[in-house]
Amino acid sequence: MLRPATVMRLGHHMADTATHEAHVTSTGLSNVKLGMWLFLGSECLLFGGLISTYMLYRGRVSNGPTPEQIYDIPFTSVSSFVLLMSSLTMVLAVAAAHKKDDRGTNLWLTVTALLGATFVGGQVYEFTAFYNEGLGFTTSLFGSSFYTLTGFHGVHVTVGIIMLIALVAINKRSRVPGSKSETVEMIGLYWHFVDIVWIIIFTLVYLIPV
Amino acid sequence: MAIIERPAPGTTVPALTPAAPAITPSRTYGALRRPVATTGWKSWLFTVDHKKLGLMYGATALFFFIVGGLEAVLIRLQLAAPDGKVLNADLYNQMFTMHATTMVFLFVMPMAAGFANYFVPLQIGARDVAFPRINAFGFWCLLAGGIVVNLAWFLGGAADGGWFMYAPNSGPVFSPSKGVDFWTLGLQIAGIASLTGAINLIVTVLNMRAPGMTLMKMPVFTWMITVVQFLLLFAVPVITVALFLLTFQRSFGAQFFDVAAGADPLLWQHLFWIFGHPEVYILILPSFGIISEVLPVFSRKPLFGYPFVVFSGAAIGFVGWGVWAHHMFASGLGPVSVAVFSLATMAIAVPTGVKIINWTLTMWGGKLVFTTAMKFAIGLVVLFTIGGLSGVTHSVAPSDTQQTDTYYIVAHFHYVLFGGAIFGIFSGFYYWWPKMFGKMLNERLGSWNFWLMVIGMNMTFGPMHILGLQGQPRRMYVWTEARAGEGFFNLGFWNLIASIGSLILTVGIGLFLINIVVTARSKVRAPLDPWNARSLEWMTSNPPKEHNFDSIPHVHHLDEFFHRKYEEDPTTHTMREVASAEDVLAELERNADKHIHMPSPSYWPLVLACGMPFVALGIIYSIPVAIAGGLIMLYALYGWALEPATAPESDFDAPSSNGHAVGASHG
Amino acid sequence: MTTDTTHNTAPSHGTDHAVEHGMSTRGYINIALILAAITALEVSTYYVDFGPLFLPSLLIMMVVKFFMVVSYFMHLKFDNKLFSWLFYAGLFLAVGVYVAALATFHFFLR
Numbered sequence: 003m004l005r006p007a008t009v010m011r012l013g014h015h016m017a018d019t020a021t022h023e024a025h026v027t028s029t030g031l032s033n034v035k036l037g038m039w040l041f042l043g044s045e046c047l048l049f050g051g052l053i054s055t056y057m058l059y060r061g062r063v064s065n066g067p068t069p070e071q072i073y074d075i076p077f078t079s080v081s082s083f084v085l086l087m088s089s090l091t092m093v094l095a096v097a098a099a100h101k102k103d104d105r106g107t108n109l110w111l112t113v114t115a116l117l118g119a120t121f122v123g124g125q126v127y128e129f130t131a132f133y134n135e136g137l138g139f140t141t142s143l144f145g146s147s148f149y150t151l152t153g154f155h156g157v158h159v160t161v162g163i164i165m166l167i168a169l170v171a172i173n174k175r176s177r178v179p180g181s182k183s184e185t186v187e188m189i190g191l192y193w194h195f196v197d198i199v200w201i202i203i204f205t206l207v208y209l210i211p212v
Numbered sequence: 213m214a215i216i217e218r219p220a221p222g223t224t225v226p227a228l229t230p231a232a233p234a235i236t237p238s239r240t241y242g243a244l245r246r247p248v249a250t251t252g253w254k255s256w257l258f259t260v261d262h263k264k265l266g267l268m269y270g271a272t273a274l275f276f277f278i279v280g281g282l283e284a285v286l287i288r289l290q291l292a293a294p295d296g297k298v299l300n301a302d303l304y305n306q307m308f309t310m311h312a313t314t315m316v317f318l319f320v321m322p323m324a325a326g327f328a329n330y331f332v333p334l335q336i337g338a339r340d341v342a343f344p345r346i347n348a349f350g351f352w353c354l355l356a357g358g359i360v361v362n363l364a365w366f367l368g369g370a371a372d373g374g375w376f377m378y379a380p381n382s383g384p385v386f387s388p389s390k391g392v393d394f395w396t397l398g399l400q401i402a403g404i405a406s407l408t409g410a411i412n413l414i415v416t417v418l419n420m421r422a423p424g425m426t427l428m429k430m431p432v433f434t435w436m437i438t439v440v441q442f443l444l445l446f447a448v449p450v451i452t453v454a455l456f457l458l459t460f461q462r463s464f465g466a467q468f469f470d471v472a473a474g475a476d477p478l479l480w481q482h483l484f485w486i487f488g489h490p491e492v493y494i495l496i497l498p499s500f501g502i503i504s505e506v507l508p509v510f511s512r513k514p515l516f517g518y519p520f521v522v523f524s525g526a527a528i529g530f531v532g533w534g535v536w537a538h539h540m541f542a543s544g545l546g547p548v549s550v551a552v553f554s555l556a557t558m559a560i561a562v563p564t565g566v567k568i569i570n571w572t573l574t575m576w577g578g579k580l581v582f583t584t585a586m587k588f589a590i591g592l593v594v595l596f597t598i599g600g601l602s603g604v605t606h607s608v609a610p611s612d613t614q615q616t617d618t619y620y621i622v623a624h625f626h627y628v629l630f631g632g633a634i635f636g637i638f639s640g641f642y643y644w645w646p647k648m649f650g651k652m653l654n655e656r657l658g659s660w661n662f663w664l665m666v667i668g669m670n671m672t673f674g675p676m677h678i679l680g681l682q683g684q685p686r687r688m689y690v691w692t693e694a695r696a697g698e699g700f701f702n703l704g705f706w707n708l709i710a711s712i713g714s715l716i717l718t719v720g721i722g723l724f725l726i727n728i729v730v731t732a733r734s735k736v737r738a739p740l741d742p743w744n745a746r747s748l749e750w751m752t753s754n755p756p757k758e759h760n761f762d763s764i765p766h767v768h769h770l771d772e773f774f775h776r777k778y779e780e781d782p783t784t785h786t787m788r789e790v791a792s793a794e795d796v797l798a799e800l801e802r803n804a805d806k807h808i809h810m811p812s813p814s815y816w817p818l819v820l821a822c823g824m825p826f827v828a829l830g831i832i833y834s835i836p837v838a839i840a841g842g843l844i845m846l847y848a849l850y851g852w853a854l855e856p857a858t859a860p861e862s863d864f865d866a867p868s869s870n871g872h873a874v875g876a877s878h879g
Numbered sequence: 880m881t882t883d884t885t886h887n888t889a890p891s892h893g894t895d896h897a898v899e900h901g902m903s904t905r906g907y908i909n910i911a912l913i914l915a916a917i918t919a920l921e922v923s924t925y926y927v928d929f930g931p932l933f934l935p936s937l938l939i940m941m942v943v944k945f946f947m948v949v950s951y952f953m954h955l956k957f958d959n960k961l962f963s964w965l966f967y968a969g970l971f972l973a974v975g976v977y978v979a980a981l982a983t984f985h986f987f988l989r
């Protein structure tokens with residue numbers, strides 16, 4: 003007796019095989035998506051540690067400036083808003099990808115990347131301004147922990163931007179519409195995660211004074 | 213060869229008829245051509261096969277076991293007599309730091325990762341892990357990390373702050389050599405292996421089980437590995453934060469642990485032990501899993517209370533998150549914190565006790581077969597219980613304040629680590645060797661190996677209880693006759709015994725290495741099912757074919773393999789054999805899947821991991837090197853992103869026409 | 880993984896589960912508008928004195944925003960519960976251990 007016999011090993015790669023994955027796994031869920039959520043769960047402990055370090059040290063300013071003296075709340079509010087809206091454009095990219103609308107996908111991905119870049123640009127500006135006002139990385143515990151926390155977040159956003167741009171490039175070359183839809187979804191999850199981390203940072207770091 | 217549908221260079225291409233559709237052995241998009249070797253060293257360097265990677269993890273771990281063991285022997289030689297002259301104070305500090313680091317991060321963890329890689333897919337009836345390339349990447353990260361940590365020996369001295377590297381002692385003022393920098397960055401790289409491995413194995417276990425293999429039909433080893441992967445998933449990022457903070461302080465002048473600037477050194481302790489306590493379960497649970505496989509097989513009985521063993525394992529994993537501050541009882545946490553963490557620690561002994569009871573009841577009334585694997589498993593139960601009991605004495609905070617930083621602690625964690633984790637690993641060696649290599653380790657040598665290790669281990673670590681209670685501090689590079697005390701409690705006597713014990717231990721482990729060589733040279737092949745085993749990994753050839761199973765088994769029972777061999781006799785209600793292992797295998801082969809695609813080898817995991825040591829060295833010595841390393845990694849990511857994990861259809865050898873040929877041989 | 884699988888190279892399967900997390904573009908925009916409104920309210924605490932409500936209201940708004948993004952933009956509300964379990968395990972563990980650690984520094988008493 004021969005069983006129906008073709009087994010194709012799928013889904014070892016973030017990008018290409020994942021879409022048909024859902025049909026062969028024990029849970030019916032895609033490997034990459036499970037992996038991504040596990041990764042994000044793990045990231046919670048990473049950012050948790052950095053945020054806790056900042057919370058513990060934010061009042062310890064040595065001879066340097068205090069948070070109240072240097073934070074520019076209106077400016078940061080705007081850049082926070084930009085990042086928040088990039089989540090909307092990201093979700094629209096995912097929706098377009100599921101509809102196999104590659105043009106729409108690429109458009110929204112590009113807009114998301116631009117919004118992200120605006121945010122990172124704002125952060126660079128902010129860092130420079132703080133530095134000029136006397137808050138260096140080595141000035142005080144506040145300085146060290148502030149730059150470490152927001153810097154880690156900034157690196158995450160930058161990685162996200164690179165992924166978005168790469169995805170647009172790959173998408174443009176692909177001949178099958180919607181073939182990258184799961185990758186779009188995965189990068190979307192990552193992007194939203196980076197956004198929710200900023201939601202927390204914005205409140206705990208900027209809005210709540212020491 | 214044939215068979216696995218994977219392009220092989222040279223062999224396949226000329227064989228093509230011109231009429232056949234062009235088979236490009238390795239059409240890649242952008243960077244390098246896909247590696248295709250199925251034999252020779254290239255087949256190892258670029259492999260993504262979980263079994264090969266498992267063996268590579270194992271070999272690396274074994275190498276570091278020898279390194280860490282030699283470091284331990286040097287420590288014991290230094291302490292054998294008063295005013296030891298073998299090591300100076302500075303070298304001694306490096307020695308115990310690197311001994312512990314090596315044993316924990318470069319031996320026990322990777323060895324468990326090796327067993328997990330090899331056996332979890334087999335035990336759940338899968339053909340590989342969920343992300344084979346990430347799996348390969350993890351292994352290379354581990355190796356790179358291990359090399360970076362140890363490189364410091366040759367570049368001005370290794371890390372010397374103790375394995376938990378407390379601040380501010382680890383800062384640039386107290387530890388001016390580059391050792392700690394190598395340590396933080398090396399462990400950071402090794403941590404990537406743990407994190408990616410965790411994600412990979414969890415997804416594998418959740419998603420790639422054979423039909424019918426529900427979670428509660430999974431072998432206990434797979435269960436314990438799963439719990440461990442969750443612990444790694446959530447604990448590794450915590451140490452990542454701690455290591456980054458320390459790197460930033462040492463390399464870029466951040467102030468995180470600079471007490472003069474107002475820092476709180478306890479921050480490091482918290483971050484370290486939030487990771488560190490789950491870490492001790494990361495070390496022990498794989499061994500618990502191993503002996504939960506070994507004990508039933510050699511008791512000829514199913515595991516007693518399978519659900520209890522599974523749930524107590526999960527419970528240990530869960531409660532293990534709430535006890536970390538018991539490592540900080542003496543640090544001035546305050547009475548409330550101490551009381552809370554003390555109680556939580558006592559509670560954790562309960563699920564551990566449940567396991568010990570289950571193992572004992574598994575053996576109870578069984579037809580015990582005292583193979584070497586079984587001896588090590590029983591050794592674990594006994595020795596771990598001793599270590600667990602001294603552990604409970606630390607959970608009582610007032611008594612712990614007396615014990616902290618004495619040899620009593622050293623005694624405790626060596627009973628749980630050596631008597632627990634390492635005995636379990638050795639049990640696994642003897643049990644699974646025929647599966648991995650097709651040959652049985654010599655049982656006579658094994659018996660000597662076991663007894664010398666038991667005697668050596670008790671002689672080495674037993675006296676440390678006395679030494680510690682007499683007040684000998686840990687991490688002191690000399691002791692003097694003047695303070696050694698008299699009579700039964702004389703420090704000199706017990707230190708000497710401990711040192712002699714460590715040499716016996718060395719001989720015992722040496723016998724294991726000899727056993728490996730003897731076995732490798734022997735011509736005797738292992739029988740298909742040497743132990744009359746119970747779980748799916750034995751339902752394959754020895755060693756398994758590249759694709760593991762000719763056809764994926766449908767699972768109906770816990771201990772599926774056993775239930776295919778045995779059935780209950782309706783009249784006598786005893787189990788009688790209905791099929792031999794060979795029959796079971798032949799049945800799988802008859803139904804062989806004709807068309808099996810295995811993931812294809814790749815350069816990128818190796819290249820990506822190769823960039824990392826450069827980044828680390830660059831951070832320590834000069835930033836341009838780090839940038840070069842980063843560029844290597846970017847290049848690798850680019851190649852990786854454009855390369856499909858499984859080579860496209862046209863890349864493959866033509867399918868073999870008959871099922872029997874599938875996987876007839878492999879490199 | 881099962882044996883009775885398709886031999887599938889064409890990536891055409893991705894669609895049938897695409898529609899299932901039901902949110903329209905309109906819905907997403909509404910969520911974004913709510914998020915924007917909450918953010919505006921958050922920022923207003925900087926200009927207007929909220930008195931004793933200051934801290935609790937900021938924390939509540941933060942949590943609401945967080946879970947709105949997670950539930951709707953990241954689809955956790957519509958997706959398989961396993962994803963929620965895995966993510967929330969990490970999230971709540973992080974909150975638990977770090978709050979406990981900060982508590983040992985008497986952080987919340989200051």
Ligand code: HEM
Binds near residue numbers: 541600601617621629
């Ligand atoms: C019954 C279970 C256990 C209990 C109640 C327990 C309790 C403790 C306590 C309270 C300490 C802190 C002592 C101090 O430094 O003041 C400690 C230390 C330690 N334990 Fe355990 N433990 C248990 C199991 C384990 C296991 C399974 C392992 C590893 C396989 C382990 C490895 C260690 C290590 C390495 C240390 C040394 C920490 C140091 O360097 O100070 N323990 N244990």
Ligand SMILES: [Cu+2]
Binds near residue numbers: 488536539
């Ligand atoms: Cu502990």
